[in-house]
Amino acid sequence: MPVLGAFIIKTIWWMPPDGSLHGPAADGLLWFNLVVLGLLLLLAQALLIFVFLRRTHPNNLSERGPKGSKGLFSSTHAKKLLWRYELLPLIALTLLYTGLAIAAQRLWAANRFQGASPQALQVEVTGVQFQWYFRYPGPDAVFGSTRAELVNAPAGNPLGLDPADARGQDDIVSSVLVLPAGREVDLGIRSLDVIHGFFVPGMRVKQNAVPGMEMHIHFTPTIPGDYPILCSQICGSGHARMQTHLRVVPEAEYKTWLSQHGRKRAAE
Amino acid sequence: MTPYRPFSADHRSIGINYLLLALCAVTIGTLLSLFMRIHIIAPFLRLPFFGVVPPEGYLALVTMHGTLMVFFVLTSAPVNGFASLVLPSQIGARSMALPRLNAVSFWLTTLSLAVLLAAFFVPGGAPISGWTNYPPLSGIAAAGPGQATGMDLWLISIGIFCIASVLHAVCLLTTIWTRRCAGMFWARLPLTVWSWLTTAVLMFFAFSVLLAAVVLLLSDRHFGTGFFIPKGEVINGMMYDRLHPHADGSPMLWLHLFWFFGHPEVYIAILPAMGLATSLLANFLRRPPVSYRFMVATTLAIGAFGLMVWGHHMFVSGMNPYAGTVFGLMTMAIAVPSSGKALGWFAMLFQGRETRIRPLPSPMLFILGFLSFFVSGGLTGPILAQPVLDAYLHNTYFVVGHFHLIMAMAGVFALFAAVYYWFPLMTGRLMNDRLGKWHFWLSLLGAYGTFFPMYDAGLAGLPRHYAQLTGSTSTVASMLRLQTGITHSALLLASAQLLFLVNLFWSARRGAIAPENPWQATTLEWTASDLKECQVSHSPYEYRFDGNALSPVMQCSFQQKQE
Numbered sequence: 110m111p112v113l114g115a116f117i118i119k120t121i122w123w124m125p126p127d128g129s130l131h132g133p134a135a136d137g138l139l140w141f142n143l144v145v146l147g148l149l150l151l152l153a154q155a156l157l158i159f160v161f162l163r164r165t166h167p168n169n170l171s172e173r174g175p176k177g178s179k180g181l182f183s184s185t186h187a188k189k190l191l192w193r194y195e196l197l198p199l200i201a202l203t204l205l206y207t208g209l210a211i212a213a214q215r216l217w218a219a220n221r222f223q224g225a226s227p228q229a230l231q232v233e234v235t236g237v238q239f240q241w242y243f244r245y246p247g248p249d250a251v252f253g254s255t256r257a258e259l260v261n262a263p264a265g266n267p268l269g270l271d272p273a274d275a276r277g278q279d280d281i282v283s284s285v286l287v288l289p290a291g292r293e294v295d296l297g298i299r300s301l302d303v304i305h306g307f308f309v310p311g312m313r314v315k316q317n318a319v320p321g322m323e324m325h326i327h328f329t330p331t332i333p334g335d336y337p338i339l340c341s342q343i344c345g346s347g348h349a350r351m352q353t354h355l356r357v358v359p360e361a362e363y364k365t366w367l368s369q370h371g372r373k374r375a376a377e
Numbered sequence: 378m379t380p381y382r383p384f385s386a387d388h389r390s391i392g393i394n395y396l397l398l399a400l401c402a403v404t405i406g407t408l409l410s411l412f413m414r415i416h417i418i419a420p421f422l423r424l425p426f427f428g429v430v431p432p433e434g435y436l437a438l439v440t441m442h443g444t445l446m447v448f449f450v451l452t453s454a455p456v457n458g459f460a461s462l463v464l465p466s467q468i469g470a471r472s473m474a475l476p477r478l479n480a481v482s483f484w485l486t487t488l489s490l491a492v493l494l495a496a497f498f499v500p501g502g503a504p505i506s507g508w509t510n511y512p513p514l515s516g517i518a519a520a521g522p523g524q525a526t527g528m529d530l531w532l533i534s535i536g537i538f539c540i541a542s543v544l545h546a547v548c549l550l551t552t553i554w555t556r557r558c559a560g561m562f563w564a565r566l567p568l569t570v571w572s573w574l575t576t577a578v579l580m581f582f583a584f585s586v587l588l589a590a591v592v593l594l595l596s597d598r599h600f601g602t603g604f605f606i607p608k609g610e611v612i613n614g615m616m617y618d619r620l621h622p623h624a625d626g627s628p629m630l631w632l633h634l635f636w637f638f639g640h641p642e643v644y645i646a647i648l649p650a651m652g653l654a655t656s657l658l659a660n661f662l663r664r665p666p667v668s669y670r671f672m673v674a675t676t677l678a679i680g681a682f683g684l685m686v687w688g689h690h691m692f693v694s695g696m697n698p699y700a701g702t703v704f705g706l707m708t709m710a711i712a713v714p715s716s717g718k719a720l721g722w723f724a725m726l727f728q729g730r731e732t733r734i735r736p737l738p739s740p741m742l743f744i745l746g747f748l749s750f751f752v753s754g755g756l757t758g759p760i761l762a763q764p765v766l767d768a769y770l771h772n773t774y775f776v777v778g779h780f781h782l783i784m785a786m787a788g789v790f791a792l793f794a795a796v797y798y799w800f801p802l803m804t805g806r807l808m809n810d811r812l813g814k815w816h817f818w819l820s821l822l823g824a825y826g827t828f829f830p831m832y833d834a835g836l837a838g839l840p841r842h843y844a845q846l847t848g849s850t851s852t853v854a855s856m857l858r859l860q861t862g863i864t865h866s867a868l869l870l871a872s873a874q875l876l877f878l879v880n881l882f883w884s885a886r887r888g889a890i891a892p893e894n895p896w897q898a899t900t901l902e903w904t905a906s907d908l909k910e911c912q913v914s915h916s917p918y919e920y921r922f923d924g925n926a927l928s929p930v931m932q933c934s935f936q937q938k939q940e
């Protein structure tokens with residue numbers, strides 16, 4: 110059964126394959142939701158079609174029974190109908206919704222209630238009309254400070270890094286996100302101008318980037334590969350163009366990438 | 378029947394005014410949506426009026442489409458229009474309690490529509506930040522084309538609309554409270570009236586808050602306040618604060634204010650449809666709802682919960698994750714009365730009298746269509762109420778599919794049902810049933826073909842508000858085939874509406890003359906006689922049978938005094 114489930118998830122599923130540690134549990138829940146609610150949907154539509162096609166015998170007022178037309182208005186009959194068609198199915202649905210809510214909230218709590226572990230890799234994500242920038246703290250593991258008045262993209266300082274801050278000298282700024290497989294990452298998400306939406310479908314991750322605040326989300330990429338990063342919050346005329354890539358690579362390759370970028374920065 | 382006098386304070390005429398206004402809005406809104414749909418699959422095609430649409434042009438279309446549809450169609454028609462048309466007579470009143478206020482609110486709405494449409498013609502064009510208009514994009518003129526004068530016009534238009542809606546809510550509440558005729562106890566109100574009552578309460582609160590939000594945003598834009606714009610804002614590479622010094626604010630405030638309005642708004646759009654569905658089912662199935670009290674209770678519960686779930690639009694917006702939990706659970710809770718409603722309708726269908734009308738007349742078909750959409754759009758609600766799943770689906774086409782099925786299509790199908798059903802009250806004539814059936818089946822097909830596949834696009838991860846399916850990633854480009862299919866369905870859907878327009882104008886002049894109570898209904902709007910000495914003595918949906926002959930019992934009993 111689980112094998113079959115996994116097979117269905119991997120093949121007929123419309124979603125892009127998952128590459129994160131927390132993804133499979135959420136996908137499983139979504140799959141369960143779609144199947145159960147999908148069946149309810151089919152059932153309801155089938156009932157509607159049945160009602161539509163039902164043959165009628167104009168004079169067969171069976172439900173009136175011996176009591177004649179009073180049947181519909183008699184309170185015991187109405188009570189029976191109320192329980193049979195409304196309250197009991199409603200209780201069943203309520204139980205279903207409760208179950209779904211509990212399962213979903215447990216996953217939500219696991220993903221979001223706690224911050225990343227202290228060992229997690231720190232990367233800062235900044236959205237700007239219509240670009241994503243990713244900043245790595247470099248060998249000193251500390252981000253240099255930034256100031257809005259120093260932002261100057263044409264001069265090569267899109268994030269407003271303060272040149273006077275020594276901690277920022279080794280910071281690496283990239284326009285693609287490169288992450289090592291198997292290590293938890295803590296993303297600090299911000300925006301300089303308007304609200305953007307940081308969306309990585311393959312990592313089952315979405316978080317808005319809101320100017321004036323920094324949001325943290327954390328996850329662990331597991332499967333190396335190339336994953337689209339999209340903007341999911343309307344942010345202006347270039348919204349649809351605001352796409353980039355997450356490259357999940359083995360740890361060794363990540364180290365090489367970092368050192369190459371670090372050197373480029375130092376050479377400037 | 379009083380003649381149609383558009384400039385009077387007569388409630389029926391105002392109702393018709395509102396419906397005509399909504400008809401204009403829906404026509405424009407639909408055209409805009411077709412332009413969008415065509416642009417998505419053929420970005421370089423030359424379109425009438427617009428030429429080759431640039432990406433910001435697409436976003437302007439989306440914004441205006443959404444605004445027209447939500448405010449001027451799904452608020453104006455079901456609440457303001459039909460309530461003005463039939464609510465007073467349904468409760469045995471001869472007029473609204475505040476007829477002038479009713480007229481004022483209509484003319485303000487018209488002004489508001491004119492101001493909104495003017496945004497197309499100012500430099501920069503219409504705003505591009507979507508109908509939700511999140512700041513700072515909507516707060517700063519330099520943030521994009523259309524965000525200068527166009528955005529100001531949007532805000533002014535919606536501000537006027539809010540005032541009109543609050544006034545109309547006051548008018549409805551006062552009327553229901555004070556104008557019920559003798560014997561029209563609360564427990565005898567038709568369910569449409571309970572829906573309008575709940576809707577009016579929601580409108581009162583929701584539009585007051587939106588009005589405040591709109592005023593605050595205008596003030597940020599022009600008077601240097603800083604409610605929604607943080608310090609350190611950079612726009613187009615320039616420090617915004619340097620030219621516009623302001624206090625430190627947060628866009629999150631706008632999100633909360635907007636969605637405090639925005640979520641009740643979807644119930645404002647759909648609650649009247651729910652009441653209508655119950656009433657029409659009762660009428661055409663010749664039976665009362667299984668439990669009147671259950672239907673009233675679910676309506677009130679939906680209204681009450683509806684005010685407390687706005688945060689489900691904000692799970693990944695930067696809101697505290699604990700708040701996400703609370704709003705997620707509240708939202709799941711509102712699924713219960715909503716499901717109860719659907720069960721109530723299905724119970725009626727199963728226990729319907731076998732003597733119901735055959736073949737089903739068009740208003741009944743549209744109510745069945747409403748039910749179908751209510752289920753296929755509604756069942757994805759519990760999915761979106763789970764924050765962990767919404768974290769993937771938020772702002773994808775999944776949501777576009779969800780709200781178009783549950784709100785747009787269910788809402789519009791209910792409106793069609795209402796037009797076909799109450800047309801005799803507007804014109805004294807019946808609409809053509811044949812054309813009505815064609816209209817129904819083609820629309821049903823087109824609507825499912827358009828909006829159901831959007832669920833797939835959303836599951837595949839396609840974000841909404843994308844002007845083009847290009848870019849460096851595979852996700853977006855791979856959607857072209859699906860989107861092409863959707864566009865073709867949308868063209869079918871929109872063309873089917875021509876049948877409706879033809880039917881409307883033809884029937885208004887040439888339709889069959891309607892008998893006094895064409896559907897053999899039991900509610901008071903169908904008693905043509907003067908309601909002066911009206912004395913209500915029956916609950917709203919009593920369809921009795923003498924032997925095998927239907928004898929519906931009109932709520933008010935001035936003909937049969939013997940009871």
Ligand code: HEM
Pocket residue numbers: 407410411413414439440442443444446447450451506507508509777781784785786789827841842843867870871
């Ligand atoms: C012919 C029928 C319709 C078609 C083809 C259509 C199509 C669309 C499309 C393509 C979008 C843009 C999706 C995106 O890029 O995010 C959209 C947005 C929207 N539509 Fe419709 N639509 C139709 C009818 C309606 C109706 C009747 C309503 C009434 C409620 C409605 C309400 C909305 C809203 C609220 C939005 C969101 C606008 C925004 O995000 O600012 N639509 N529609």
Ligand SMILES: [Cu+2]
Pocket residue numbers: 305306340341342343344345347348349351
């Ligand atoms: Cu964007």
Ligand SMILES: [Cu+2]
Pocket residue numbers: 639640643686687689690
């Ligand atoms: Cu909502």
